[in-house]
Amino acid sequence: MRDINGERVEQAVASCAALLRTVTDRDWEGANAGRLEWTCHQTAFHIAEDLIAYAAQLAGRAQDDYVPFEITLDDGTDNHGLIHVIETTGALFVATIRTTPPEVRAFHPYPFRSANREGFAAMGVAEVLLHTHDIAEGLGLAYEPPAELPEFVLTRLFPHVQPGPDHWRTLLWATGRGDLPGRAPVTEWRWRNNLVIPTDRLTLQGVTPAAAADLRAGGDGGFVWVEGGPFDGTRKAAEWMMKAYEGGVHRPQWGLFVLVRPQDGRAVGGIGFHGVPDDEGRAEVGYDLAESARGHGYATEALTTLSEWALSRDDIQLLFATIEGDNVPSQGVATRAGYLRASIEEERMAREEHDMDPALQLYVRRKQPLGA
Structure with missing residues (x-):
């Protein structure tokens, strides 16, 4: 994935500046920006503040909070000057994105307290597009960004939102700025950067819909893979995830994760859930590795960590994996990660009630009682 x-970000800033230059003769201080309490001038300055703040988070490798600084405008800065500030902070942000390694993550509060360069880029594009819309609405202008920009935002920051036929209207609806036929109005919203769960030697990196679509199409999903990767199971999981996303039922913490070695940034395999937990708190897990990465304990390490993360939640009581009867290495992974072969009765019920293939064996790991 390119x-x-x-x-x-460059496209978004150029789109914003092009619109604002058509109204530099207007009073930006005297008009509120759409539904916001800010004036159009304040909103335009806020765009610049966001761009430089995101650049600072990445450049400074901030881990616990925002970098404590702010920018100000010189007294007497006119509308032309403010546009120049937006373009300049945008250029600094773009330069930071392009020089930040893909494995770097920096602090952002929503929802998992970090984002990588792709997440910050998507947040920057969202801020520019949405606040340009707000300014345009306040000044009575029409604004329509290039279609690839709202799609970029939706497939990286709104994995829980079912895509609509029009990306821009879907993004406006998802951020409480418009209506969408057949969907209830949105009154509260947060975007969602991908979840990353660390292990001793790996990071389990949540796959965005953008990455899953690329994997499904035969691409690399934006990851640098070891030889032989991604393996077939990861591509199949990406296909399932995209079906859930397109159906509006995908929840990112219950999706696909790619196993990445921080030491060299290489992806070695995939792991994840086959969907959200059922009403009884049960969820299915699956995993695979590229052949060149097998024999190093990566799958066991990843499955152990992901299982412990899931079982620590209130909405999970039991995890299970279905494994082919002749796949001894995969059975060993499950056993080492704390899974036990299900009872004959449990396997029978799984085959009858859930149409489990008779060639598969069922392995389960249950939540331990408090104090156990």
């Missing part, structure tokens, strides 16, 4: 993060 790295388009900086390119998309």
Whole structure:
């Protein structure tokens, strides 16, 4: 998957500046920006503040909070000057994105307290597009960004939102700025950067719909893979995830994760859930590795960590994996990760009630009682 993060920020800033230049003779201080309490001038300055703040988070490798600084405008800065500030902070942000390694994550509060360069780029594009819309609404203008920009945002920051036929209207609806036929109005919203779960030697990196679509199409999903990767199971999981996303039922913490070695940034395999937990708190897990990465304990390490993360939640009581009867290595992974072969009765019920293939064996790991 081509790295388009900086390119998309450039496009968004150019789109914003092009619109604002058509109204530099208007009073930006005297008009509120759409539904916001800010004036159009304040909103335009806020765009610049966001761009430089995101650049600072990445450049400074902030881990616990925002970098404690702010920018100000010189007294007497006119509308032309403010546009120049937006373009300049945008250029600094783009340069930061392009020089930040893909494995770097920096602090952002929503929802998992970090984002990588792709996440910050998507947040920057979202801020530019949405606040340009707000300014346009306040000044009575029509604004329509290039279609690839709202799609870029939706497939990276709104994995829980079912895509609509029009990306821009879907993004406006998802952020409480418009209506969408057949969907209830949105009154509260947060975007969602991908979840990353660390292990001793790996990071389990949540796959966005953008990455899953690329994997499904035969691409690399934006990851640098070891020889032989991604393996077939990861591509199949990406296909399932995209079906859930397109159906509006995908929940990112219950999706696909790619196993990445921080030491060299290489992806070695995939792991994840086959969907959200059922009403009884049960969820299915699956995993695979590229052949060149097998024999090092990566799958066991990843499955152990992901299982412990899931079982620590209130909505999970039991995890299970279905494994082919002749796949001894995979059975060993499950056993080492704390899974036990299900009872004959449990396997029988799984075959009858859930149409489990008779060639598969059922392995389960249950939540331990408190104090056990």
